[in-house]
Amino acid sequence: xxxxxKKQPSKFYLNLLEVFAKEKLFLLIILIGILLAEILTGxxxxxxxxxxxxxxxxxxxxxxxxxxxxxxxxxGDKKWWVLWLYVGAIFLATVTFSWIYxxxxxxxxxxxxxxxxxxxxxxxNFSIFQIIAPLVLLIITRLRMPVSTTFLLxxxxxxxxxxxxxxxxxxxxGYVLAFILSFVVWYFSYRLIKxxxxxxxxxxxxxxxxxxxxxxxxxxxxxxxxxxxxVFLPRQQTIVHFAIFATTIFLGLxxxxxxxxxxxxxxxxxxxxxxxxxxxxxxxxxxVLLLIYKLFISPIPMSTTWVFLGVIGGREIAISLSRxxxxxxxxxxxxxxxxxxxxxxxxxxVISVILASGANKAIRDEVFSYFVNLF
Numbered sequence: 071x072x073x074x075x076k077k078q079p080s081k082f083y084l085n086l087l088e089v090f091a092k093e094k095l096f097l098l099i100i101l102i103g104i105l106l107a108e109i110l111t112g113x114x115x116x117x118x119x120x121x122x123x124x125x126x127x128x129x130x131x132x133x134x135x136x137x138x139x140x141x142x143x144x145x146g147d148k149k150w151w152v153l154w155l156y157v158g159a160i161f162l163a164t165v166t167f168s169w170i171y172x173x174x175x176x177x178x179x180x181x182x183x184x185x186x187x188x189x190x191x192x193x194x195n196f197s198i199f200q201i202i203a204p205l206v207l208l209i210i211t212r213l214r215m216p217v218s219t220t221f222l223l224x225x226x227x228x229x230x231x232x233x234x235x236x237x238x239x240x241x242x243x244g245y246v247l248a249f250i251l252s253f254v255v256w257y258f259s260y261r262l263i264k265x266x267x268x269x270x271x272x273x274x275x276x277x278x279x280x281x282x283x284x285x286x287x288x289x290x291x292x293x294x295x296x297x298x299x300x301v302f303l304p305r306q307q308t309i310v311h312f313a314i315f316a317t318t319i320f321l322g323l324x325x326x327x328x329x330x331x332x333x334x335x336x337x338x339x340x341x342x343x344x345x346x347x348x349x350x351x352x353x354x355x356x357x358v359l360l361l362i363y364k365l366f367i368s369p370i371p372m373s374t375t376w377v378f379l380g381v382i383g384g385r386e387i388a389i390s391l392s393r394x395x396x397x398x399x400x401x402x403x404x405x406x407x408x409x410x411x412x413x414x415x416x417x418x419x420v421i422s423v424i425l426a427s428g429a430n431k432a433i434r435d436e437v438f439s440y441f442v443n444l445f
Contacts, residue, residue, distance in 0.1 A: 093212070096212060100205055100208065100209060103124060103202075103205045104202060104205060106120055107120065107121075107198055107201040107202050107205070108198060110201070111195075111196060111197065111198045111201060112195055112196075114194060114195055114196070117195070117196040117201055118196060118302055118303065119302075119314075120201060121196060121200060121201040121203075121204065121302040122299065122302035122303055122314075122315070122318070123318065124201070124204035124205055124208070125203075125204040125207075125223055125298065125299045125301070125302055126299050126318045126319050126322050127204075127208070127322045127325070128204040128205070128207040128208045128211065128219070128223075129204070129207065129219045129223060129295070129298045129299050130299075130319065130322050130323060130326055131208070131211050131322075131326055132207055132210070132211040132217065132219050132375075137287060137288050137291035137295075137374070137378075138157065138284075138288065138326075140284070140350035140353055140354055141153070141157075141280070141284040141288075141350070141354070142327070142330060143350065144280065144347040144349075144350040144351075145347075146330075150327040150328050150330065151324070151327070151328075153327050154323055154324045154326075154327040154328075156281070156285070157285075157288055157323055157327070158320045158323050158324070160285050160288050160289050160292075161288070161292060161316075161319060161320060161323065162316055162320060163289075164289045164292045164293065164296075165292060165296060165312075165315070165316055166316070168293070168296075169307065169312050173306065174305075174306035174307045174308070174312075175305060175306060175307070176296055176300050176307060176312065176315065177296050177297040177300050178293045178294075178296070178365075178369075179369045180293075180294070180296070180297035180369060180371050181297050181300065181301060181305055181371070182305045183369060188229075188305065189228060189229055189230075189232065189233035189236070190224055190227040190228055190229070190233060190297075190301060190371075191227070191229055192227075192301075192303075192304055192305055193227070196302075197226075197428070197429045198428075199226050199425050199426075199428040199429035200226045200227065200302075200429050202425075203222055203223055203226045203425050203429075204222075204223065206222065206421060206425065207219060207222050207223065210222075210417075210418065210421075215414040215417065215418065217375065217414055217415055217417065217418025217419075217421070218241065218373035218375045218376060218415060218418050218419065218422070219295065219298045219373075219375065220237060220241070220295065220297075220298055220371050220372065220373040220374070220375070221234075221237065221238070221241075221373055221418060221419050221422035222418060222421065222422045222425065223298045223299075223301060224237065224297065224298060224301055224371055225237075225422040225423065225425060225426035226422075226425050226426050226428075226429040226430070227301050227429075228426060228430065228433065229430070229432070230430070230432050230433060230436070231432075231433050231436045234422075234423070234426060234433070236370050237370065237371050237372060237373065238419070240364070240368060240370050240371075240372040241372050241373035241376040241377070242376070244360065244364055244372055244373070244374075244376055244377040244380065245376040245377060245379065245380040246380065247360060247377075247380070248356075248357070248360050248376075248377045248378070248379075248380025248381045248384065249380040249381075249383050249384040250384065251356060251360065251381075251384065252353075252356055252380065252381045252382070252383070252384030252385045252388070253384035253385070253387060253388045254384075254388075255352075255356060255384075255385075255388075256384065256385045256388035256389055256392070257388035257391065257392055260388065260389060260392035260393075261392070263349075263352070272347050272348050276347050276348055276351065277347065279351055280347050280350060280351040280354070283351050283354045283355050283358065284350075284351075284354050286358050287354045287357060287358040287361070290358055290361045290362055290365060291361065291374055293365055294361060294364070294365055294371070294372060294374050295374050297371055298371075299315075299319065300315065303315060353381060353382070353385065356381055357377065357378060357381045360377055360381070361374060361377065364377070373415075375415065375418075376415060379411050379412065379415060382411070383407075383408040383411065383412070386404040386407055386408060387404055387405070387408065389404070390403070390404035390405075
């Protein structure tokens with residue numbers, strides 16, 4: 071009698087087991103984080119510091135692709151602690167200036183204007199959705215999805231939907247402007263850039279130029295996105311609040327550079343010749359110009375991730391259209407990367423609205439009313 075063959079586990083099941091085996095430590099940390107969030111919800115100060123600790127690493131690790139990704143990628147031969155001390159010193163100088171000049175505000179008036187008005191009030195009691203929002207961001211980061219930390223972390227603190235709408239509007243316009251500007255720069259100068267960058271070895275002068283540009287970009291990014299972390303703390307920080315805020319992020323940056331950007335760095339690494347210090351410098355220069363423009367045109371928080379994706383997307387499409395290589399594989403590859411990154415960004419926006427709806431009844435009612443009227 072022939073014994074029936076045992077049914078083999080499906081490929082999906084085996085892949086799932088492999089993921090759990092590889093990520094068991096990370097999943098354990100997330101589980102502990104959720105349990106702590108559940109326990110400390112309702113305990114004002116404890117919940118505040120727990121949420122801040124989650125946000126400090128989650129925001130920096132996800133946003134490393136836009137503010138530090140090209141810097142990390144093109145300086146792979148440098149010791150991690152050298153890069154850390156350089157970036158860390160710029161961070162400390164930037165937030166210290168804001169804390170002194172704006173009387174305890176480290177966000178350059180992203181969260182509260184000069185009259186003391188804000189769309190993102192500091193709660194007396196934190197909801198579970200506010201505390202777990204950074205954990206959701208950590209999971210998404212682990213999946214190498216470049217989502218907006220601004221939407222994910224600030225939306226759950228928004229007093230009503232107007233704060234979210236204004237952020238989305240400014241971010242969308244930033245993406246479109248970044249895409250167009252980057253496309254024009256790379257499309258019309260591609261032949262010249264290709265000729266100029268033909269030699270694989272760059273001139274030694276490119277290194278200090280890149281470090282200055284990258285340092286400027288990092289400082290401006292902090293002015294824009296520092297609010298994503300500081301939103302958990304009082305809008306006017308005491309010296310104790312500020313010391314913990316600055317020290318925690320400084321040490322978090324050390325971990326980030328030790329891990330060389332961790333898994334999210336692949337979003338940058340997969341792009342065309344980002345490891346070339348000259349290409350990386352040109353990308354960062356385009357990006358920092360846009361951030362400076364958006365920084366001064368309006369104090370409304372904005373998703374710098376969307377602006378970065380616009381810069382990278384415009385470049386990828388411009389290069390794919392300018393290349394004389396036969397076939398359409400390079401064009402298809404470029405479009406697939408753009409669609410993938412934009413899809414991830416939209417997923418992040420949807421998750422942000424869901425979390426904001428859970429954290430705020432007013433937003434929940436507005437979203438419900440919107441869909442009722444829609445159907």
